[in-house]
Amino acid sequence: MLSRTADHLYWMARYMERAENIARLLDVNYRLSLMPQPADQMEKAWAATLRIMGLDELYWEKYDEITPENVFDLLIFDRENLSSVWHCLRAARENAHAVRGTITSEMWETTNGTWLKMRDFSPAALSDIEISEFFEWVKYRSHLSRGVTIGTMLQDEAWRFTRIGTFLERADNTSRILDVKYQLLLPAGESEGGAADYYQWSALLRSVSAFEVYRKVYRDLITPARVAELLLLRSDMPRSLARCMQEVYNNLQKVANNRSAETERRAGEMDASLRFGRVDDIMRGGLHNYLVKVLARVQDISNRIANDFLVPVSA
Amino acid sequence: MTIKKFFNEMTDDAGSVRSHYSGYSAWLSEMPQERIAHKRAEADALFHRFGITFAVYGEDGGKERLIPFDIIPRIIPADEWKALAAGLRQRVKALNAFIHDVYHDQNILKAGRIPKEYVLQNGQYRPEMKGIDVAGNIYAHIAGVDVVRAGQGEFYVLEDNLRVPSGVSYMLENRKMMMRLFPRLFSRNKIAPVDRYPDMLLNTLRSVAPTGVTDPIVVVLTPGAYNSAYFEHAFLAQQMGVELVEGQDLFVDDDQVFMRTTRGPQRVDVIYRRIDDDFLDPLVFRKDSVLGVAGLMRAYHAGRVTLCNAVGTGVADDKSVYVFVPEMIRFYLGEEPILNNVPTYQCRLKDDLGYVLDHLPELVVKEVHGAGGYGMLVGPASTKAEIEAFRAQIVAAPDKYIAQPTLALSACPTFVESGIAPRHIDLRPFVLSGSEEIQLIPGGLTRVALREGSLVVNSSQGGGTKDTWVLEA
Numbered sequence A: 001m002l003s004r005t006a007d008h009l010y011w012m013a014r015y016m017e018r019a020e021n022i023a024r025l026l027d028v029n030y031r032l033s034l035m036p037q038p039a040d041q042m043e044k045a046w047a048a049t050l051r052i053m054g055l056d057e058l059y060w061e062k063y064d065e066i067t068p069e070n071v072f073d074l075l076i077f078d079r080e081n082l083s084s085v086w087h088c089l090r091a092a093r094e095n096a097h098a099v100r101g102t103i104t105s106e107m108w109e110t111t112n113g114t115w116l117k118m119r120d121f122s123p124a125a126l127s128d129i130e131i132s133e134f135f136e137w138v139k140y141r142s143h144l145s146r147g148v149t150i151g152t153m154l155q156d157e158a159w160r161f162t163r164i165g166t167f168l169e170r171a172d173n174t175s176r177i178l179d180v181k182y183q184l185l186l187p188a189g190e191s192e193g194g195a196a197d198y199y200q201w202s203a204l205l206r207s208v209s210a211f212e213v214y215r216k217v218y219r220d221l222i223t224p225a226r227v228a229e230l231l232l233l234r235s236d237m238p239r240s241l242a243r244c245m246q247e248v249y250n251n252l253q254k255v256a257n258n259r260s261a262e263t264e265r266r267a268g269e270m271d272a273s274l275r276f277g278r279v280d281d282i283m284r285g286g287l288h289n290y291l292v293k294v295l296a297r298v299q300d301i302s303n304r305i306a307n308d309f310l311v312p313v314s315a
Numbered sequence B: 001m002t003i004k005k006f007f008n009e010m011t012d013d014a015g016s017v018r019s020h021y022s023g024y025s026a027w028l029s030e031m032p033q034e035r036i037a038h039k040r041a042e043a044d045a046l047f048h049r050f051g052i053t054f055a056v057y058g059e060d061g062g063k064e065r066l067i068p069f070d071i072i073p074r075i076i077p078a079d080e081w082k083a084l085a086a087g088l089r090q091r092v093k094a095l096n097a098f099i100h101d102v103y104h105d106q107n108i109l110k111a112g113r114i115p116k117e118y119v120l121q122n123g124q125y126r127p128e129m130k131g132i133d134v135a136g137n138i139y140a141h142i143a144g145v146d147v148v149r150a151g152q153g154e155f156y157v158l159e160d161n162l163r164v165p166s167g168v169s170y171m172l173e174n175r176k177m178m179m180r181l182f183p184r185l186f187s188r189n190k191i192a193p194v195d196r197y198p199d200m201l202l203n204t205l206r207s208v209a210p211t212g213v214t215d216p217i218v219v220v221l222t223p224g225a226y227n228s229a230y231f232e233h234a235f236l237a238q239q240m241g242v243e244l245v246e247g248q249d250l251f252v253d254d255d256q257v258f259m260r261t262t263r264g265p266q267r268v269d270v271i272y273r274r275i276d277d278d279f280l281d282p283l284v285f286r287k288d289s290v291l292g293v294a295g296l297m298r299a300y301h302a303g304r305v306t307l308c309n310a311v312g313t314g315v316a317d318d319k320s321v322y323v324f325v326p327e328m329i330r331f332y333l334g335e336e337p338i339l340n341n342v343p344t345y346q347c348r349l350k351d352d353l354g355y356v357l358d359h360l361p362e363l364v365v366k367e368v369h370g371a372g373g374y375g376m377l378v379g380p381a382s383t384k385a386e387i388e389a390f391r392a393q394i395v396a397a398p399d400k401y402i403a404q405p406t407l408a409l410s411a412c413p414t415f416v417e418s419g420i421a422p423r424h425i426d427l428r429p430f431v432l433s434g435s436e437e438i439q440l441i442p443g444g445l446t447r448v449a450l451r452e453g454s455l456v457v458n459s460s461q462g463g464g465t466k467d468t469w470v471l472e473a
Helices: A003-033 A039-052 A056-062 A068-077 A085-098 A105-118 A123-128 A131-152 A157-188 A195-207 A211-218 A224-232 A241-255 A261-276 A279-285 A287-310 B019-030 B033-050 B078-102 B116-120 B168-181 B183-188 B197-207 B230-240 B296-301 B325-333 B350-358 B384-396
Strands: B069-076 B142-151 B154-161 B218-221 B243-245 B250-253 B256-261 B264-267 B270-273 B306-308 B363-367 B376-378 B401-405 B411-416 B419-428 B430-433 B438-440 B445-449 B463-470
Touching (some): A003 A039, A003 A068, A003 A085, A003 A131, A003 A195, A003 A287, A003 B256, A039 A056, A039 A068, A039 A157, A068 A085, A068 A123, A085 A131, A105 A131, A105 B033, A131 A157, A157 A224, A157 A241, A195 A211, A195 A224, A224 A241, A224 A279, A241 A261, A261 A287, A279 A287, B019 B069, B019 B183, B033 B069, B033 B168, B069 B168, B069 B411, B069 B419, B078 B142, B078 B325, B078 B430, B078 B438, B168 B197, B168 B445, B168 B463, B197 B218, B197 B270, B197 B306, B197 B430, B230 B243, B250 B296, B256 B296, B350 B384, B350 B401, B376 B384, B411 B445, B411 B463
Parallel strands (some): B069 B463, B218 B243, B270 B306
Antiparallel strands (some): B142 B419, B142 B430, B250 B256, B256 B264, B363 B401, B411 B419, B445 B463
């Protein structure tokens, strides 16, 4: 297939996934902000979210103080912010538009429909409904996009690139969500097992649709190490890093070309280290340090995929 | 302006329904108005959802417009279509022979049947094409010939679009929409199907692959997602199952065209290009073109790739050359033309210019190179001031204009705000010429001027479209 087509498919999937993850991240923060706590605690949480998304500079250029409304403005509606939900849904739609001959009509209609609806939302309109309803909407549109893709698209090379886009983006986002929460939650001072602690960890799990899963898998108290294990190493957990990298590696093998061997090797190496890794080792070295390395490796693989497949192969 | 006397497609002068419309008319009279209104709204919603849109794609990603779709079909009886199709084949055959001739021996010029300067001084004449042999000697593989009806069985050709005619996707989508909205209509009438068009197009394109290529790779070349006809480009590529490429996806190496794929370069043999000659190759035509492919013309000259349509077809669909199409039919085919040409005054000729300037209020004046309904004067519909302004333009550059009598275009019942009323229509059938045969899909795209009395059907000027039925005998 055309390199440009692969590029559009890959980014279409990435942007849709990114929109979903922004919604998840904001949702969990918003839920946490509703709990009784000191004001500065909440501000710290929003600040950490902005930092982990690399948006703190842009934020302070635009606003003087941290409020949920401002954060929503920037992360949902801002047109200059390339990581706003508005921008992600638009970019997903633009990429789909460019390859509408390659994707199925259902995929196109779904992506186009999502964007058309997004244009109807505004900060004013959102103040009328519960903001969580909007986050739910984004999540469900993303579910729908993914379901339509899996349910209608021929599982050829084009499909592989959409899958690679989805899982690379999710690997990045799961790592970020875990990192921001972990940094915040651990130094919070309260002893493990306290009521506030429970709400915070359960909110984190809910943000990646993992609360029920946790219960099912561990049938025990929520502890940081188990949360990390679930979100990093459990390959049967669909949003875990291990699952994401397994999908990236498997799909990469199916589209391999004569210049992609090293990319495949690196993805395979990361897949193996997650498959055989132990959470104790990760925690001993420090979760944050580990996640910083993970994000760098995900970025490296993204760049290599762009070079091997998406950037035109020169004659 | 109101044309007093025009042919109504559905009813005769006495007001009774013509026999080929009787089935539809009976059905329509049974339909409650609310149900019709409901169906029209449904059609609009569906076209939006499918993104079957046209025109400018604004910065906010929301400026796509729908071409209004009218749910009353235009119906053509079998015998009338048969004659029309024969006329279209004849015409396109002669036009292809003409294009081949002017880039080779120029016999028609030598015979004095067309003045040399009309061709050789024409801005659309491409000297780059002289002496180049194209597969099957076919130049206009896809032609969209605009036809209007004046009276019973009386068809006039308005324009031969031989460059990159568009609209066929609307022909196909309109039919799909009608079948979706009114499935039972199709069981009650014997309507010739149109959905084979993408297959016919692919076969036509494959038939003109460079010699020696047994399994040709075909692509559709688009200017990109921001082009007004992008929907159609993507649609046709998808329906044919071929790649939709942009100039940046192609490159030329050793006179062979390749596309950049995830598995490395892949050979390309036939390019159905939807960009104009001027933008094809920055090394030969416009240097600032970013839509084309550097070296494409070299590969074309070397016979390693086929461009559809060929470069240089514009010399045959120009409005000043239009006048000579009947002469081409006589010269190349030894036949009398089946379809009429509209009588045309050429402002470049002194006598004609005098006549035109004396009769502006009753004529239609067009720019020789104009398209899309721009740059024209419809005399009977214009104010005195508009006519005088246009007169000044003609006097300043008479070579740029031709004029024709205002035709009483036929009209077809159409849903408008006040209910059902006749509106003027034209027809663009699509003629496919491959190395073996000339093929047509029964019907074509019917465009309708939605404003009362208007004769301008272009979508850029408030025109809509209708499904076109050719009844099977």
